[in-house]
Amino acid sequence: MLTDKPRASPSSSRELTIVQALREALREEMRRDDQVFVLGEDIRIGGSFLFTLGLLDEFGPERVLNTPISEAGFVGLAIGAAIQGLRPIIDFQYGDFIFTAFDQIMQQCAKLRYMSGGQVSIPLVFQLPTGASGRGAQHANSVETVFFGIPGLKIVTPATPFDAKGLFKSALRDNNPVLFCVHKHLYGSRGRQLAASSISRGHVPDDEYLVPLGKGDIKKRGADITLVANGLMLHRSLNVAEALEAEGLSVEVVDPRCLVPFDTELVIDSVVRTSRLVIVEEGNERGGWGSQLAAEIASQAIGYLDAPIMRVAAPNVPVPFSPVLESAVIPDERQIRSAILELMEH
Amino acid sequence: MLTDKPRASPSSSRELTIVQALREALREEMRRDDQVFVLGEDIRIGGSFLFTLGLLDEFGPERVLNTPISEAGFVGLAIGAAIQGLRPIIDFQYGDFIFTAFDQIMQQCAKLRYMSGGQVSIPLVFQLPTGASGRGAQHANSVETVFFGIPGLKIVTPATPFDAKGLFKSALRDNNPVLFCVHKHLYGSRGRQLAASSISRGHVPDDEYLVPLGKGDIKKRGADITLVANGLMLHRSLNVAEALEAEGLSVEVVDPRCLVPFDTELVIDSVVRTSRLVIVEEGNERGGWGSQLAAEIASQAIGYLDAPIMRVAAPNVPVPFSPVLESAVIPDERQIRSAILELMEH
Amino acid sequence: MQELSIRLPQIPDAAPLEPYEADLLREMYRRMVLIRQFELKVNELFLQGIMPGTIHLSLGQEATVVGACLALDADDVITLTHRGHGQALAKGVSADALMAELFGKETGCCRGKGGSLHVGDMSVGALPAIAIVGASSPIAAGMAFAFKRRQTSQVALNFFGEGTANKGDWHEALNLAALWNLPVVYLCENNLYGVSTHITEAMAIDYVSERAAAYGMPGSTIYGNDPIIVYEAVKSAADRARAGDGPALIECLTYRRGGHKRDDPGTYRPQEEVEAWFKTDPIPAFRDRLLRDDRFAASAIEDLQAAVMAAIDASVDYALASEAPAITSALEHLYVD
Amino acid sequence: MQELSIRLPQIPDAAPLEPYEADLLREMYRRMVLIRQFELKVNELFLQGIMPGTIHLSLGQEATVVGACLALDADDVITLTHRGHGQALAKGVSADALMAELFGKETGCCRGKGGSLHVGDMSVGALPAIAIVGASSPIAAGMAFAFKRRQTSQVALNFFGEGTANKGDWHEALNLAALWNLPVVYLCENNLYGVSTHITEAMAIDYVSERAAAYGMPGSTIYGNDPIIVYEAVKSAADRARAGDGPALIECLTYRRGGHKRDDPGTYRPQEEVEAWFKTDPIPAFRDRLLRDDRFAASAIEDLQAAVMAAIDASVDYALASEAPAITSALEHLYVD
Numbered sequence A, B: 001m002l003t004d005k006p007r008a009s010p011s012s013s014r015e016l017t018i019v020q021a022l023r024e025a026l027r028e029e030m031r032r033d034d035q036v037f038v039l040g041e042d043i044r045i046g047g048s049f050l051f052t053l054g055l056l057d058e059f060g061p062e063r064v065l066n067t068p069i070s071e072a073g074f075v076g077l078a079i080g081a082a083i084q085g086l087r088p089i090i091d092f093q094y095g096d097f098i099f100t101a102f103d104q105i106m107q108q109c110a111k112l113r114y115m116s117g118g119q120v121s122i123p124l125v126f127q128l129p130t131g132a133s134g135r136g137a138q139h140a141n142s143v144e145t146v147f148f149g150i151p152g153l154k155i156v157t158p159a160t161p162f163d164a165k166g167l168f169k170s171a172l173r174d175n176n177p178v179l180f181c182v183h184k185h186l187y188g189s190r191g192r193q194l195a196a197s198s199i200s201r202g203h204v205p206d207d208e209y210l211v212p213l214g215k216g217d218i219k220k221r222g223a224d225i226t227l228v229a230n231g232l233m234l235h236r237s238l239n240v241a242e243a244l245e246a247e248g249l250s251v252e253v254v255d256p257r258c259l260v261p262f263d264t265e266l267v268i269d270s271v272v273r274t275s276r277l278v279i280v281e282e283g284n285e286r287g288g289w290g291s292q293l294a295a296e297i298a299s300q301a302i303g304y305l306d307a308p309i310m311r312v313a314a315p316n317v318p319v320p321f322s323p324v325l326e327s328a329v330i331p332d333e334r335q336i337r338s339a340i341l342e343l344m345e346h
Numbered sequence C, D: 001m002q003e004l005s006i007r008l009p010q011i012p013d014a015a016p017l018e019p020y021e022a023d024l025l026r027e028m029y030r031r032m033v034l035i036r037q038f039e040l041k042v043n044e045l046f047l048q049g050i051m052p053g054t055i056h057l058s059l060g061q062e063a064t065v066v067g068a069c070l071a072l073d074a075d076d077v078i079t080l081t082h083r084g085h086g087q088a089l090a091k092g093v094s095a096d097a098l099m100a101e102l103f104g105k106e107t108g109c110c111r112g113k114g115g116s117l118h119v120g121d122m123s124v125g126a127l128p129a130i131a132i133v134g135a136s137s138p139i140a141a142g143m144a145f146a147f148k149r150r151q152t153s154q155v156a157l158n159f160f161g162e163g164t165a166n167k168g169d170w171h172e173a174l175n176l177a178a179l180w181n182l183p184v185v186y187l188c189e190n191n192l193y194g195v196s197t198h199i200t201e202a203m204a205i206d207y208v209s210e211r212a213a214a215y216g217m218p219g220s221t222i223y224g225n226d227p228i229i230v231y232e233a234v235k236s237a238a239d240r241a242r243a244g245d246g247p248a249l250i251e252c253l254t255y256r257r258g259g260h261k262r263d264d265p266g267t268y269r270p271q272e273e274v275e276a277w278f279k280t281d282p283i284p285a286f287r288d289r290l291l292r293d294d295r296f297a298a299s300a301i302e303d304l305q306a307a308v309m310a311a312i313d314a315s316v317d318y319a320l321a322s323e324a325p326a327i328t329s330a331l332e333h334l335y336v337d
């Protein structure tokens, strides 16, 4: 069943967090296909975000591989295994450590199929906790942004448990490399902060379903202005949109869900209706996916706009540790709200 | 003397290629400051693009260091040396190999100053041959694009010998890390193809001069349309603009010269006059500096535009080897010309 | 699972203290106690929910970091790891500035921009910590390179864990350091685990020091819970480096008295191993040796301990009383003019 | 500059050929000649300005790649380097498809998308080459991992140069391969130079094989210009790997009969060294041994050589007659459905 939206399911009303939804997806896919295996640091005990908690017991150390601290090594190893037909998932403790394997991903993983003229395929999923969470500059990167421009990868940034499960299963069944980036404040793992919003826990059907890669989702309908946001920023944006609704402003909130492929049409459709566009992302303002979206709208739909395209993003600095500074840098509800109100004045 | 433009110099009319200009800059700076040293693979014999040719003789193996093939190692080493006050230049054979040192640059080099609260500075220049030159996917990356969004680095992409020399000296005297990206077809090194254009060789004054980082340059004045292009694409764009001039269309060609910091004002000034903007870059269309520029114009100057913002860039694929395919992928004069003409119809 | 017991501690006989000056021994003890109490206080502040961020405590590894840092000169430099509080205090970073940094205050050693994972103070030769495993190893080589070029006779010391020896950056660094004969000491805090992963699950050899030969560098494995043993080993490696004879790798066997970080109970460690290692606590062992030495009265030791406690309490007061950084500082310190 | 003469060749006595089947010996010789003549032709096409791109020739290293590949089974896989033509031909990639690839034609083994730096053909177990130094080493381990998981008894062989052993990816790969006991052979073509940099300027040890111990893997250094010696070493390493006893590192001493790439005169190499090594040319040496064996008539050898020459000429004709890829194919083969 390919679906986009949680349908009302009378039989069950399970509320899960994202990490629970992902773990369920992983377990189902590992049962379904014995070529699937997962590897990463300390995943024997669950990994950093408890993505693999309990999996060792069911699937054993042959399919739940605890690695040394060797990111380039085990990424390369997973590429080789995928070329030979296995379906690896790499669990990163923090997505931030993937940069020590950057060459393997950019030069090998993303290109081998193309430069071999289609001789190989690399079904490989990267599970990547992304974004800032109070740990200073080296543990706060918006990983998805750094890989955004590299052809040959797919990039997913789910924000709800329903989407996370359905997209993860699609990612696992896809025959291409997929970076699956979940914000550190969205997993809902034990002991970790969980974003406060109406969608951070949610209904996940008992029945199997897939959410297709590359299709965005309108998380809230609205008529006055289009706001595009993903990951943690989607939660903050929805909170703002819900508050503004009460104040009489109707904000449409679009969740791209995937950055590559990106559902630009969905945004254009929305902009055609609202004539106003705000793009919210957590990463630095320079070079993010938001700039690409703005550029595409400026080239394909500029005529529908009644106002400049507004972007809300982190300023071009690393993420500082001090909690007051981190909150100053990462877009918050106040900033999103003012951007919307400012744009409405045009 | 801080300058932006080659002034007519009656005393001399030396015509240099970029690699000659760079080598001259390097030699002058090494004489001027004995903390400057250069390291890289096979630089004893000149390095891949002959940037260091003959330097060993003058400065000896203590200042012209031939390294093992250990990019992460010697980038990290250069960071440490710079922290302790030396001024290293790293010569990369191909900029493409920098991805094996990506973490050192993104997580350490670009952030150490910030996350230490200003305790250290890292004066370090990366000499990076960039772009496609007939060698297939792994040797054809637009390196500047990949680093574009990372705060803490400066990025220079000179296109003429005059700019290259003046910018290189500024980069060397800057106390921050600078990626100095020269297109492989622009060096003019012996045995290498050199782009055919009016600016690929040029006058370089005998007297010392610096070109400041972060200031763009209008390479050709025009009234009808603004075209922004860098590196090899600047050469192709100028060729097109010169041809169109003869046909009665007046194209202004802006060379940003630096991608970080980017001289957005210069582009806005130009767009205010022409009302039309085409952005040409060699890298993939998704996530390039061109998308950031388009986004900035769409946010700051949308009201001045009479037409959509048009971008010319490589499609989102790696660079294929076959010469017919490489030329199909990398923007050429024909594509630039049609983009301009198409935009003029709006 | 491989046999873990090959790594039960073997405690060498304690060397006599006579050859060492009382000041040195006292300072060794003082710094070890300072680290221990600092870490216990930090842990407490976390449990109280007062302290932000995350922490990796160095409880149990005090002898290694103190022995190593006291063997260095004041103008020698160290690089720190994610487990950096102990390394910082051992090299002389002020407890006040360190505590304030953990609270993200403007008076912190990195002005609140770094946090626990990036503590350091260049003025005492402690490069603000690099939390990416392995990434500091070539940077240490680079600082040593600058010392060599300038003939300053300074030395750089790179702290890293045994889990780090499987990273490419580490490998490239050791090769470069050996090839270019750089004055750098590679100091492994082998606490047997990288997070939950035992060394036998991460490499197919027994000791990290076996890798030194692959680079043409001397390597040794020593007991890391005796600060004198560590001091001697680092001293001679540093002397050798200063004399122009190049780098060395020293592996110190030690143990974490807790989980990998704050919220890790460390239950993956076999009981037998934990118990055996906990008996090797470096601090009481060293105190006992001091007390057996005429030069140290029990009361003096107690005074010293009390002074440390007071200093730590003062550091908390200092940190709490300090201002948060101004919001505008978020945009500062990116580029230097 | 260190002394180079430690690396002058020491040629071991040639083993008797009797124990080997005539077919194997003939094929060894044929593939070596094929590679030699192929590379000479490619060089000529370049000098004529007909061939696009850049090339790294494997002239002189034929015995190593042929000995290694013939010791493998057809369904074993190899990874190739930037110097991959010889490796490809040794594993059985067709000269036609290879030549067409170098010309960027649709009939090339990678449909013209790869070029000289990325040649390979999965149908004969040659993973299209990876030109980033060191990057193929973990990928080879990963293919071996899949073989082990599926208990196929296949083996992966990773070709790399001695200069590559200083890259982090290589280090991480060898550690993982040894730790997980993977059926992979790490085969070093030690031609003494990485571009212009002699091995003594890149590492402070004598042999790459000395690093094997750092991972807990057997390592050996052998003379690489005798295909029988290489064949035996790889055969036994592959057997061992198939038996579940894990990886091995084999270092083959050999020499480039030219510069690093097309436009490199290689003048950084001392005359004495070049002369000494040029005397070890593997092809005449092996031909002489064949001719001393009753099973090989001089005329048969000449026929074989003639057939090789004809095949190469045919490959050029084939490549030149082939179509360039359709422009639209530039957008294909990025994602698989």
Ligand SMILES: Cc1ncc(C[n+]2csc(CCOP(=O)(O)OP(=O)(O)O)c2C)c(N)n1
Pocket: A041, A069, A071, A093, A097, A100, C081, C082, C083, C131, C132, C133, C134, C160, C161, C162, C163, C164, C165, C189, C191, C193, C194, C195, C260
């Ligand atoms: C490249 C990288 N990968 C993973 C991590 C996450 N991580 C932080 S500490 C650590 C364990 C390090 O083990 P070891 O080197 O033994 O040091 P220890 O924690 O025992 O002091 C890991 C995996 C990291 N910081 N960097």
Ligand SMILES: Cc1ncc(C[n+]2csc(CCOP(=O)(O)OP(=O)(O)O)c2C)c(N)n1
Pocket: B041, B069, B071, B093, B097, B100, D081, D082, D083, D131, D132, D133, D134, D160, D161, D162, D163, D164, D165, D189, D191, D193, D194, D195, D260
């Ligand atoms: C990471 C990386 N750095 C640099 C290069 C450029 N490069 C190509 S081949 C080569 C030398 C490799 O030496 P070696 O491993 O000994 O192989 P050989 O060329 O001798 O066969 C270099 C430096 C590269 N391809 N990849």
Ligand SMILES: [Mg+2]
Pocket: C161, C162, C163, C189, C190, C191, C192, C193, C194, C195
């Ligand atoms: Mg450890």
Ligand SMILES: [Mg+2]
Pocket: D161, D162, D163, D189, D190, D191, D192, D193, D194, D195
């Ligand atoms: Mg070599």
